[in-house]
Amino acid sequence: MTEYVFLDGQYIESDKAVIPVRTHAFLYGTGVFEGIRGYYNQEENKMYVFRMKEHYERMMRSAKVMWMESPYTVEEYSRITIDLLKRNEYKQNVYIRPTLYKSSMKIGPSLDDNKDSFVLFTTPLNDYYDSDKGLNVCISNWRKNSDNAMPPSVKITGAYANASLIKTDAHFAGFDDAIVLNEAGKVAEGSGMNLCFVKNGKIITPNTTDDILIGVTRNTVLELAKYLGIPTVEREVSRSELYVFDEVFCCGTGAQIMPIVSIDHRQIGNGNTGFITKKIQNLYYEVVQGKIEEFKHWCTPV
Ligand SMILES: Cc1ncc(COP(=O)(O)O)c(C=O)c1O
Structure with missing residues (x-):
């Protein structure tokens, strides 16, 4: 063809x-x-x-x-x-x-x-990753390009050299991907996806001012959480919190909704896809195919 x-x-x-x-x-x-x-x-x-x-x-x-x-x-x-x-x-x-x-x-x-x-x-293109298995990630020793140098909220082709370094070094170290911190040492995002965390039934995601791309999928997760009655908060996240969240998942157009099951070799939760992650993931796959009436306005038919 x-x-x-x-x-x-x-x-x-x-x-x-x-x-x-x-x-x-x-x-x-x-x-x-x-x-x-x-x-x-x-x-x-x-x-x-x-x-x-x-x-x-x-x-x-x-x-x-x-x-x-x-x-x-x-x-x-x-x-x-x-x-x-x-x-x-x-x-x-x-x-x-x-x-x-x-x-x-x-x-x-x-x-x-x-x-x-x-x-x-x-x-x-089908799934980037096996969505049931979950990712084993590290914290990158690269930093996210800062807003004053190369704004991460602007999707500039040249800025993706930062993502390339983060992802490649994670691969060579034996991980699927990496979480990157911003210049202030706070959690920013993954190499090409945003991050969400679950603690005590609440979804937490870094602020839009924490040097992230303001993801369309991140916004989708916040909206789906509202629909499911799951509380959400956008706030700064510290490195040490990462290891003790109940659930961690990443979200992005490419990655979709992917559980993260370990960070720096520390198991997250019980090492499987968490309960809230699964709920969001299942709903997401229905929504993107235009199967849920409330969200059909997000889906343009070809
Ligand atoms: C660096 C980075 N962060 C986050 C995302 C997620 O953004 P979106 O959900 O709009 O695809 C992407 C792109 O997929 C990205 O390249």
């Missing part, structure tokens, strides 16, 4: 979608992007794109910080995404990757007088 990509205003075959070697975003990491998922609902024989609007709204905020002039509106990005998915005729879950990037050929890092281009590709 031919897979199409949207580049420079056109739908073209994936292997013909190339960009020049002098492209600014390639040389300096000056792109902003999103990771979105489309879920294939087998019973309805239909795909739903999850919280597409919120993702493109975040891309617009990222673009503003990076002096970009978006060539399209949120509605236009959404329409292009649905068009591309229709062309690619998937009958399975997919990952959707839009990138708005600085596309001039100029040498030097500045963002002004520098054209903005948009590229979008889609690819089949």
Whole structure:
């Protein structure tokens, strides 16, 4: 099957979608992007794109910080995404990757007088991890890039070198992933996902000002918790608290809802997926497939 990509205003075959070697975003990491998922609902024989609007709204905020002039509106990005998915005729879950990037050929890092281009590709993708097994993680000895250096709330392509170092060093040390602290030594997030903790029946997640990406899935978890009657709190979290939470899980578009069963070799809870984690996880998988009426407005049919 031919897979199409949207580049420079056109739908073209994936292997013909190339960009020049002098492209600014390639040389300096000056792109902003999103990771979105489309879920294939087998019973309805239909795909739903999850919280597409919120993702493109975040891309617009990222673009503003990076002096970009978006060539399209949120509605236009959404329409292009649905068009591309229709062309690619998937009958399975997919990952959707839009990138708005600085596309001039100029040498030097500045963002002004520098054209903005948009590229979008889609690819089949199922679970990153085995969602029943749970992750064994460490605390990274890297720190999260701070808001005053490279704002983590802005999804900048070049900033992901930080995530690459965190994740790769965790792998070489024998862990699935890592939790990273911010420059103040407080818990920030995972390499590419937000974190949630459970203590005495309450869900705790770091503040939006603790150097995290303000995740769409994090917000989904807070909303689902409200729906289930589980109290939530956003607050600073210290390293030493991590080891003694009742449950820990991470959340993100890619990771979805994944239990963390050990941190720095210390078992969390009884070492299995916790009760509240399981409740959120089960509901999440129903919601993303458009199966729960209350949350259907988050799911755009293709
Ligand atoms: C660093 C980082 N934190 C958190 C997340 C979770 O964000 P979202 O739920 O919007 O996918 C991501 C992306 O998936 C990420 O790259």
